[in-house]
Amino acid sequence: MAERTGVDFSRLPEGCISNVLSLTSPPEVCRFAMVSQVFFSAAASDTVWERFIPSDIDEILLRAVDRIEFSSKRELYFRLCNPILINDGKMSFFLEKSSGKKCYMLSARQLSITWTCTPRYWRWISVDNTRFEEVAELLNVCWLEIRGKLNTRQLSQHTRYAVYLVFNLSKASYGLGHPPQETSVKLGAHVSSHITRLKTPLKTEYSAYGYDYEVVSREDGWMEIELGEFDTECGDDGEVEMKLMEIKGGHWKRCLIVQGIEIRPRK
Template identity: 55%
Template sequence: MGTGCGDICALPEGCISDVISLTSPVDACRSAAVCTTFRSAAVSDTVWERFLPPDYRSILSRAVQPVEYSSKKELFFRLCESILIDDGKMSFSLEKSSGAKCYMLSARQIFIVWGDTPEYWIWHPLPESRFSEVAELVDVCWLEIRGKIESSILTPKTTYAAYLIFKADPDSGGLGFVNQETTVKLGAQVSAHTVNVQPIVSGRPRYRHRLYFLNQIWDAMLEEHADAEENKIAARAPQSRADGWMEMEMGEFYNDEGEDGEVEMNLMEVKGGHWKSGLIIQGIEIRPKK
């Protein structure tokens, strides 16, 4: 005798909840359309508690603002929107399809060479940033940005990627030449790439720093005489985000069992020797790689 949908729906709701909790948030939402019993089971706290990370209570205790919710399903989708934690220096969210953890380190949470020197970098609020302030590049010839995060706080058995979240001021200069280099390391894993945060420049940038004419000449020389071999390297380009920012993938890593270890993320451009300006840093985001 075959088993139809009616037979499945005749199972105890608790049994159905246990089965649904072994699937995914996406499957749980879909299963609600099967029948009334499935719909009731699919919204139960038993199901959505399984989709939340084991340490979600600890994460909620670090939230800048209390997170209010009436059910575990509501909490799950609230966390998919991201919350500020650790005095607003980091944000946390869940990937909606899998429930995997995502973090963004604010500009204050990462290390920027000469970041505390107003002659080179300034800090100021920006309404579209999720954090209270961003770092804006005034003038540097040595660009180096580094971030770290403990692998143990990430979701195990997950491939992650790190992304620099940034904007380029309309008056930025020197960012398109030479390419930047990124590395992401976890233990023996090393992911390295050649990137360019401003691969397309419309018109000549207006330099705001004191070396206006020298930079203009220097950039013109770079454009005309850039090393042929280096130009053969296909640099990664940034991608636009729905929130109005740009993101540059810095590299990826596989977080096996979530064992103790530090993920190191670096972006550098120190070989060109020319001045750069107008890069606005919101932070570095670590999220599952699609």
């Protein structure tokens, strides 16, 4: 670009370069930082990274379980790209690394799970490789229903979000492939619903229902399945409701381990 226009951008004031970089995106800033020492310095400026950090970050950090230490806005941004626990450890918050969009996971303790996890049917356990102190383990039920909700004021505006149930299955899991489950994500008049299965059924168990989404393995060792999607608008303070429930009850099932429901921007 400098050759075509005859402009040496590295001779611009560092503050001017920082202002321009703040109008790009985090990945682009990191690429520009490799152009020259001047760009490297400008790319580290608080002016740049403050643009990518949510305006309500101070309020969010007040809800953090552990104090978040940082020496610059750039350091804070990348610290928040890894989940932090908030709300007494019942939720986690993080930023999507490529955009700075806000993401949340509601822990199992924050959800409504079939009769509020009655000990006869569910139990609370501690496992490795989870964000939360406890997860919910299904012992034995004939009706499965998991619900969650979140006010969209906590999310980024003008963003399409997808909702995922994060779970695992133990070796003794049973009854989670058939019959299928129905999911729904509701915000105002908008409803996104699907038919899904938490476990791939045997060929003899397939029915006319079919299913829309399959289970996906996550890098953290858990699994997830999409429940639906929704869009946020400027100033929208509605409550998004998320649900997974059986289409037809009366079938016993066991050994489902629920970590929570994650809400993150659709890619």
